[in-house]
Every structure is written in C-alpha cells, then in structure tokens.
Amino acid sequence: xxxxLKARLSYWVARKLFHxxxxxxxxxxxxxxxxxxxxxxxxxxxxxxxxxxxILAFRGQGLGAKQEGxxxxxxxxxxxxxKAAYQVGAFxxxxxxxxxxxxAEAVRWWTMAAKxxxxxxxxxxxxxxxxxxxxxxxxxxxxxRYQRDAN
Numbered sequence: 001x002x003x004x005l006k007a008r009l010s011y012w013v014a015r016k017l018f019h020x021x022x023x024x025x026x027x028x029x030x031x032x033x034x035x036x037x038x039x040x041x042x043x044x045x046x047x048x049x050x051x052x053x054x055i056l057a058f059r060g061q062g063l064g065a066k067q068e069g070x071x072x073x074x075x076x077x078x079x080x081x082x083k084a085a086y087q088v089g090a091f092x093x094x095x096x097x098x099x100x101x102x103x104a105e106a107v108r109w110w111t112m113a114a115k116x117x118x119x120x121x122x123x124x125x126x127x128x129x130x131x132x133x134x135x136x137x138x139x140x141x142x143x144x145r146y147q148r149d150a151n
Contacts, residue, residue, distance in 0.1 A: 004043070011040040011048060041072055050076035050084040057087065063097065070096075077109060082116030085109045089124070093133065103133025114149065122149045 014036035017023040024030055037055065040048035049072045056069025070091055077085030089109030095101035107128060113121035128136065129143035 007039050007043060010036045011045075015051075046076050046079040046081050049073070049079070050081045053084060054087065057091070077112060080116055082113045082118035082121070085113035085116060086118045086121050089113060089121070093128070101134040103128055103136035106133070107136060114146070122146050
C-alpha cells in the first residue's frame with residue numbers, strides 16, 4: 001500500500017517538473033520522470049496512460065516507443081478517456097508501418113471519443129461518413145446523425 005502512495009506522489013512531482021523546460025532538458029531527471037510516468041501507466045492509471053501514451057506516440061524515440069504509446073492510448077481509450085480514443089482513431093485512419101489504414105476502426109474509436117464528449121470526434125465522424133474511407137463506404141444518414149450531434 002505504501003508503494004502505491006509513493007508511486008502517486010512521485011508521479012505528481014514528475015508531472016509538476018514536466019512543465020519546467022529546464023527539467024525536461026536534463027537527461028538524468030528526464031529519465032527519472034519517464035520512469036514515474038511509466039510506473040503509473042503500468043499500475044493502470046487512466047490519466048497516466050493517456051499522458052505517457054501521448055508523449056511516447058508523438059515524441060518517442062524509435063518505432064517501439066511509438067507502438068508502446070499507441071498501446072497505452074488504446075488502454076486509456078478503452079477506459080473512457082476521450083482524448084486518447086480520438087488519437088487512436090486518428091492513428092487507425094492514418095495507418096502505420098505494420099498496419100494498413102482502417103476507417104472502420106477509426107469510426108469505432110471516434111464513436112467512443114464522441115460518447116466521452118471529445119469536441120472533434122463528431123466532426124471527424126461526419127467527414128468520414130460523407131467521404132468514406134479505407135474499408136468504409138460513405139453513409140449520408142450516419143453523417144447527418146453525427147452532424148446533429150456535432151452542433
């Protein structure tokens with residue numbers, strides 16, 4: 001139980017230090033901060049999974065870090081984090097080295113994000129249903145439905 005409290009406290013300190021550019025530029029301190037982010041994400045904290053997932057997906061060094069970031073974002077999205085679900089939808093539509101673009105999967109993630117009140121998810125769903133995409137035919141009825149939700 002004490003180790004969970006220590007993990008939460010260390011994570012809180014690391015998040016505060018993250019906002020100081022000097023701290024982020026210090027290699028030893030940055031490694032410590034990343035360790036705290038990773039520990040909280042591995043403990044199942046949805047906010048930590050979303051936060052560290054975004055860092056790894058957009059700033060991670062190498063393909064493995066980016067894939068780990070997307071994995072953490074998936075976990076956070078499944079737990080109800082709208083921002084993470086939106087990003088996973090964007091990654092699904094863009095595709096990657098290992099995976100072809102998949103509009104149907106993007107729809108699934110953006111629907112989760114829209115239910116979590118993400119402001120852009122409904123707009124992206126409208127665009128995707130109007131134009132169609134890889135593996136998804138245009139559907140004007142669903143586009144109108146999400147257009148109402150977006151307004």
